[in-house]
Amino acid sequence: MREALFRVENLRVAYQPSSSEQSPTWAVDDVSFTLDSGERLGLVGESGCGKSTLGRASMRLLPTAIIEGGVWFQGQSVLDLNSAQLRQFRGEAVALVFQDPMTRLDPLMTIGEHCIETLQAHQSHLSRKQAKAKAIETLEAVKIPANRWLQYPHEFSGGMRQRVAIALALLLDPKLIVADEPTTSLDVTVASEILQELTRLCQQRGLALLLISHDLAMVGKYCDRLAVMYQGKMVEMGAAGTVLGNPQHEYTRSLLEAALHLQGDKGEKDAGTRGHGEAVKTAEHKNSPRQSLRDSSLLTPLLRVTNLKQHYTLEHNFLQQLFSGEASAIKAVDGVSFALYPGEIFGLVGESGCGKSTLSRAILQLVRPTSGSVEFLEQDLTQLSTSAVRQFRRQMQMVFQDPLACLNPLMKVGTSITEPLLIHELASPAQAKVQVEKMLERVGLTPVADYYQRYPADLSGGQQQRVAIARALITQPQLLICDEPVSMLDASVQARVLALMRVLKEEFNLTYLFITHDLSVARFLCNRIAVMNAGQIVECGSTNEIFNHPQHAYTQKLLQAAPELVLNPFDE
Numbered sequence: 001m002r003e004a005l006f007r008v009e010n011l012r013v014a015y016q017p018s019s020s021e022q023s024p025t026w027a028v029d030d031v032s033f034t035l036d037s038g039e040r041l042g043l044v045g046e047s048g049c050g051k052s053t054l055g056r057a058s059m060r061l062l063p064t065a066i067i068e069g070g071v072w073f074q075g076q077s078v079l080d081l082n083s084a085q086l087r088q089f090r091g092e093a094v095a096l097v098f099q100d101p102m103t104r105l106d107p108l109m110t111i112g113e114h115c116i117e118t119l120q121a122h123q124s125h126l127s128r129k130q131a132k133a134k135a136i137e138t139l140e141a142v143k144i145p146a147n148r149w150l151q152y153p154h155e156f157s158g159g160m161r162q163r164v165a166i167a168l169a170l171l172l173d174p175k176l177i178v179a180d181e182p183t184t185s186l187d188v189t190v191a192s193e194i195l196q197e198l199t200r201l202c203q204q205r206g207l208a209l210l211l212i213s214h215d216l217a218m219v220g221k222y223c224d225r226l227a228v229m230y231q232g233k234m235v236e237m238g239a240a241g242t243v244l245g246n247p248q249h250e251y252t253r254s255l256l257e258a259a260l261h262l263q264g265d266k267g268e269k270d271a272g273t274r275g276h277g278e279a280v281k282t283a284e285h286k287n288s289p290r291q292s293l294r295d296s297s298l299l300t301p302l303l304r305v306t307n308l309k310q311h312y313t314l315e316h317n318f319l320q321q322l323f324s325g326e327a328s329a330i331k332a333v334d335g336v337s338f339a340l341y342p343g344e345i346f347g348l349v350g351e352s353g354c355g356k357s358t359l360s361r362a363i364l365q366l367v368r369p370t371s372g373s374v375e376f377l378e379q380d381l382t383q384l385s386t387s388a389v390r391q392f393r394r395q396m397q398m399v400f401q402d403p404l405a406c407l408n409p410l411m412k413v414g415t416s417i418t419e420p421l422l423i424h425e426l427a428s429p430a431q432a433k434v435q436v437e438k439m440l441e442r443v444g445l446t447p448v449a450d451y452y453q454r455y456p457a458d459l460s461g462g463q464q465q466r467v468a469i470a471r472a473l474i475t476q477p478q479l480l481i482c483d484e485p486v487s488m489l490d491a492s493v494q495a496r497v498l499a500l501m502r503v504l505k506e507e508f509n510l511t512y513l514f515i516t517h518d519l520s521v522a523r524f525l526c527n528r529i530a531v532m533n534a535g536q537i538v539e540c541g542s543t544n545e546i547f548n549h550p551q552h553a554y555t556q557k558l559l560q561a562a563p564e565l566v567l568n569p570f571d572e
Contacts, residue, residue, distance in 0.1 A: 003075045004034035005208050006058075006094075006176055011069035013050070013057045024066050027053045029232035031069075037175070037206040040199065042219030042240065044212075044255065045229035046490045047461040051212045052099070054229070055178045059096055060086055073176070091122055095169035099181035099488065101161040105153040111164055112149040115139070115171060122172050138167045141197060143190065155312075159190060159352020159517070166194060170201070176208040181488070183218065188519060189351050192561040195222045214490030216259045217563040220244045228252045258492040261524075300378070301339035302479060302511050303363070308336045308372035310355070310362045332358040333369070334535035340479075345505070345512040347526030347543070349519060349558065355535040356515045360481050363513070364396055365389045376479070394424045397472035401484035403464035407456040407471075414440075414452035417471045424475055439470045442507075443500060462493035469501070473508060481513045486521060498525055519562045523547055531555045 011031045014024035028050040035041050043051050056062050058071050060078060071078040073093060081089055090096070098104050105114060115135030119126055126134070136146050142163040153161055162182065169177055177198065183191035199222055201207045213219050219226060219240065226243040228236040228251065236249040247253045310333035333355045340346045348356050362369040365381050374381045376396060381389055397420075400406045407416055414436055421432040437448050443466040445451040456464055465485060472480060482501075486494045498521065505512065516522050522529055523543055530540040531554065539552040550556045 004072075005037045005039075005074060006035040006210075007070075007072040008033050008054075008058060009070045009072075011054070011057065011071065012067070013053050013062065014066040015062075016064050016066065026232050028057065031229075031232075031234045033227060033234065033237065035176070035208050035210060037208055038202050039225070040202055040209040040211060040223040042211045042213060042223035042226045043229060044214060044216060044219055044226065044490075046214070046255075046492050049229045050232040051229055052180050055096065055180050055210065055212055059090060059094055059178065061096070088122075091118070091172045091174065093174055094176045094178060095172065095174040097166055097169045097177065097179040097182045101153075101165035104165060105161060107153055110150050110152055111139070111144070111156075114164070114168060118168055118171050135167075135171065138171050139164070141170070142167045142194060157353045157357060162352075163190070163194070173205070175206070176210065178210045178212070180212045181214070182211070183213070183215070188517060188558055188562045191218065191517075192563070198222075214494075215563070216244065216255060216491060221563045228255070255491060258495045261495050299341045301375075302342045302377070303340040303513070304373075304375040305339075305359075305363065306337050306373045306375070308333055308359070308362060308374065309370045310358050310367065311370045331535045333362060335372075336532075336535070336537055338530055338537060338540060340511060340513060342478075342511055343505075343509070344528065345514055345526045347522040347529040348513065348515045348532060349517060349522050349529060350532035351558075352517065354532045356532055357483055359532070360398065360483050360513065360515055364393070364398060364481065394420075394426070394475045395477050396479045396481065397475060397477040399465075399468050399472050399480060399482045399485045401487055403461075403468035404456055407464065407467060409456055411455075412452070413445075413454050413456065413459075413467050416456070416467065417474055420471060420475050426475060435474065436470075439474055442504070443467075443470045443473075444496075445470070460493075461489055462497060465489065465497055466500070469497075469504070473504065473510075476508065477510070479511050479513065481515070483515045484517065485514075487516065487518060494521070501525070519547075519558065531558065 009032050011028055012026050013028040014026045017024055031050075031054060033041070043054070045051050053062070053065075057065060057067055058078065060081070067079065073089065078089065109117070112132070112135065115138070116128065116131050119131040119135060120128075123131075136149065139148075140146065144160065144163055144167065148156070153164070156164065166179075166182060169179075179198070183194060195218065198207075198209055202209055209223075211219060211223055223240050226238065226240040227234055228243065228249065230249075230251040236243060236247065236252050243252065244256065247256060309331070312330045312332060336355075336359060338346070348359070350356055358367070361367045363374050363381075365374070365384075365386075369382060372382070376392060379392070381392060384392075411419075414433070417436045417439060418429075418432045421427045421435065422429070426432075427435060437452065440446070440448045440451055445463065445466055451459075451463075456467065459467065468485075485501075486497050489497060501512070502525070504510065512525075514522070514526055526543050528541065529543055529546045530537045531546065531552065532538070533554045539546065539550065539555045546555065547559065550559055
């Protein structure tokens with residue numbers, strides 16, 4: 001019998017309990033599967049179900065965890081490898097692509113130095129020139145141009161950092177890639193290109209892929225088999241088309257229902273024929289934001305952006321400056337104009353690196369724009385001093401993509417939400433505590449006394465994002481800028497957070513600038529959508545117009561690249 005490339009048998013993983021008297025809680029509980037060369041296995045499930053723990057334990061990246069069972073690669077026990085063998089195993093045999101690349105990239109090293117270090121650590125026979133040539137070739141394969149070689153991770157967008165992480169994984173030509181949410185921060189076109197490239201490598205080099213993701217449509221499109229995890233156990237496994245078309249476990253059916261709920265009109269049509277229509281129909285209830293603001297032209301804009309530009313000059317060494325004659329620049333935002341009306345949910349979509357996040361920071365004056373104007377409440381913020389702009393920050397708040405990265409890990413949840421009230425002198429400490437407790441209850445973090453005392457690391461991804469939303473809302477702003485607020489969440493948690501944001505919008509009379517690369521989320525939530533490409537807005541219109549009658553070629557490309565959840569791909 002032929003040995004599988006990768007084999008996991010009866011794997012159990014538990015983190016060390018805080019007290020010796022406590023029995024371990026199994027984050028992964030009796031999981032078994034095999035993976036052959038060239039095969040692609042998708043692993044899906046909600047946050048906290050054990051997906052990432054399984055991937056890390058398989059590579060011996062959890063040194064303090066309690067591990068039982070077995071993991072074999074090409075017939076050799078991974079759990080029995082010594083330090084030297086383990087070092088060779090990681091990278092050369094199996095490579096791991098993490099969800100959050102910023103926590104894996106050294107902020108003091110350029111992108112080029114990251115690549116050179118990786119190659120020379122494993123392939124010392126390569127000269128620096130050879131290593132650089134191979135690295136540039138790999139970076140260009142994931143759409144990172146050679147002129148970004150000397151830049152640092154913080155100078156890249158979230159999506160571009162993820163592309164760097166994928167390039168680092170591909171540098172050593174491993175036999176298996178464990179990709180933990182590798183396209184979470186990527187737009188649909190880049191995600192499609194990356195996964196097509198990984199698929200091509202699987203076919204050409206016999207490369208196996210374990211794709212950990214919450215995106216059912218993506219997994220169904222690119223994976224041969226699908227495994228569903230729930231509460232540490234693998235509850236269902238089979239061919240991707242079979243699992244999506246005829247799910248056997250109740251949890252799998254609930255995941256499909258949540259994904260269809262976000263997918264919108266097409267999902268409603270498909271689900272209605274298979275008994276899932278009721279949940280999906282709530283996406284188009286009578287108070288849907290798409291049906292409101294019909295008379296927005298009669299309103300005064302809450303926010304007006306006019307010809308906004310944000311250009312960055314690339315630093316070069318003396319010789320480069322001498323021969324080029326002029327400094328080259330990145331036009332992150334290049335002449336953007338739009339108006340945002342009170343009560344509106346305005347979506348901004350586009351690929352990673354197109355300038356969406358830079359635009360949001362320029363609006364908030366977190367970075368001063370090169371030129372143009374930002375009028376908020378009929379006041380041009382670009383003409384105000386830093387202290388004067390700070391007075392408007394109470395009315396303009398932001399919800400970031402990664403809540404764990406923007407919450408102080410040493411500050412308890414209650415204290416973190418209280419802080420803006422004290423900074424803006426909106427309440428005494430006693431009054432602030434009462435307001436924070438009410439807000440925690442409002443965003444669904446109950447029992448309040450328990451969550452008030454927790455630290456961010458003690459919460460799931462969805463709970464962390466609810467804390468971030470509570471912190472943003474505590475000053476009672478008029479405008480909420482949401483930068484990919486649900487991209488790191490699985491479909492079921494996404495649906496709950498988006499539903500919460502809809503309710504809070506009505507309750508607090510909010511206006512949203514909603515930045516996302518997920519077209520299904522934009523379709524579900526937004527009144528209008530602006531499509532951004534290469535620093536410019538190339539198309540803007542109502543949600544229905546953008547999705548049903550796209551005019552610009554780039555918009556059409558985005559829509560064509562978006563994976564759709566097909567419940568039964570064998571249906572004609």
